[in-house]
Amino acid sequence: MAKTMQGLVVRSTAGFVEVLVDGEVVRATIRGRLKNAPRTTDLCVIGDQVIVAQPDPRSYVVAEVLPRKSRFSRRQPGRGPHKEDVLVANLDQLLITFCHGRPVLNTRLLDRFLVIAEHQQIQPVIVMNKADLSEPGDPTWQRVYESIGYPVLTVSAGTGEGMDALTEALQDKISAFVGPSGVGKSSLINRILPSLDLDIASVSEHHGKGRHTTRVASLHTLPEGGFLADTPGIRELATWELPIEHLDRCFPELAAYRDQCAFRSCSHTHEPQCAVIDAVNEGAIDRERYESYVRLREEANA
Numbered sequence: 001m002a003k004t005m006q007g008l009v010v011r012s013t014a015g016f017v018e019v020l021v022d023g024e025v026v027r028a029t030i031r032g033r034l035k036n037a038p039r040t041t042d043l044c045v046i047g048d049q050v051i052v053a054q055p056d057p058r059s060y061v062v063a064e065v066l067p068r069k070s071r072f073s074r075r076q077p078g079r080g081p082h083k084e085d086v087l088v089a090n091l092d093q094l095l096i097t098f099c100h101g102r103p104v105l106n107t108r109l110l111d112r113f114l115v116i117a118e119h120q121q122i123q124p125v126i127v128m129n130k131a132d133l134s135e136p137g138d139p140t141w142q143r144v145y146e147s148i149g150y151p152v153l154t155v156s157a158g159t160g161e162g163m164d165a166l167t168e169a170l171q172d173k174i175s176a177f178v179g180p181s182g183v184g185k186s187s188l189i190n191r192i193l194p195s196l197d198l199d200i201a202s203v204s205e206h207h208g209k210g211r212h213t214t215r216v217a218s219l220h221t222l223p224e225g226g227f228l229a230d231t232p233g234i235r236e237l238a239t240w241e242l243p244i245e246h247l248d249r250c251f252p253e254l255a256a257y258r259d260q261c262a263f264r265s266c267s268h269t270h271e272p273q274c275a276v277i278d279a280v281n282e283g284a285i286d287r288e289r290y291e292s293y294v295r296l297r298e299e300a301n302a
């Protein structure tokens with residue numbers, strides 16, 4: 001029988017995967033039987049723990065993908081049958097990255113990232129890059145998110161501001177930078193791991209949306225312990241298999257109110273004597289966050 005060992009997937013492309021086995025990265029193909037089995041999720045992504053077989057000393061084959069403890073995933077964009085698009089498996093920490101300057105912060109998208117982190121029980125950290133382009137003082141939105149309990153780290157890959165606190169937060173965890181194209185995810189990783197020299201590119205002036213410079217996600221070993229993933233920019237983020245009745249639990253600031261509504265299965269959208277709607281009207285819950293909740297509910301019902 002061929003020798004087998006366990007490894008961590010650090011890169012996954014159409015033809016092969018790169019697996020960290022005993023401190024060394026090896027290139028492996030995926031066993032045909034695994035590839036051909038029907039599934040509604042990605043077979044093998046960065047962060048996956050896999051069993052690798054070595055049929056001969058020069059080749060490696062992924063024989064088994066171990067169950068995922070957590071994952072950052074979304075519904076695959078586009079039409080066709082619904083399928084899960086897993087960006088990173090077995091994540092401890094989601095570094096939800098936006099920036100000062102361009103591209104402009106989109107709090108609706110930020111809320112989608114946060115909902116997925118809550119649903120998957122992954123610790124979210126909001127990273128605001130390009131601090132060198134910020135106006136003085138903390139913006140209003142930041143105070144809202146911090147009061148809910150979400151940490152916001154203000155950093156600059158350009159000047160190095162805030163990088164010590166960020167690096168400290170990464171230690172001994174599997175973390176991933178996620179966010180729109182052009183916010184500086186790869187730039188931040190280059191600052192933390194200069195030897196990587198990942199590709200970066202300027203935010204396109206046309207729509208200020210960036211150009212999707214990073215195309216394949218990759219996972220990198222941190223010298224102080226832990227792993228750090230770079231991922232391609234995300235424009236669309238629809239939740240995957242989030243039961244609608246769980247959505248209110250993905251907004252932690254609703255916790256104090258949602259059990260006080262008159263109706264037990266209150267959707268907090270139209271019912272009378274809804275404690276959540278009252279809290280929004282009294283200003284105890286941020287109206288923009290509540291709007292995000294309502295939109296995600298409508299989307300789930302569509």
Ligand SMILES: Nc1nc2c(ncn2[C@@H]2O[C@H](COP(=O)(O)OP(=O)(O)OP(=O)(O)O)[C@@H](O)[C@H]2O)c(=O)[nH]1
Binds near residue numbers: 156199213233
């Ligand atoms: N002013 C300023 N610009 C920055 C900073 N960090 C990154 N940039 C610039 O932002 C642009 C985009 O950086 P990338 O690192 O390629 O962004 P990305 O998030 O990896 O983009 P994708 O790979 O397309 O998802 C580049 O022009 C960087 O030089 C910063 O701290 N300050």
Ligand SMILES: [Mg+2]
Binds near residue numbers: 200214
């Ligand atoms: Mg990039």
Ligand SMILES: [Zn+2]
Binds near residue numbers: 258261266274275
């Ligand atoms: Zn309610």
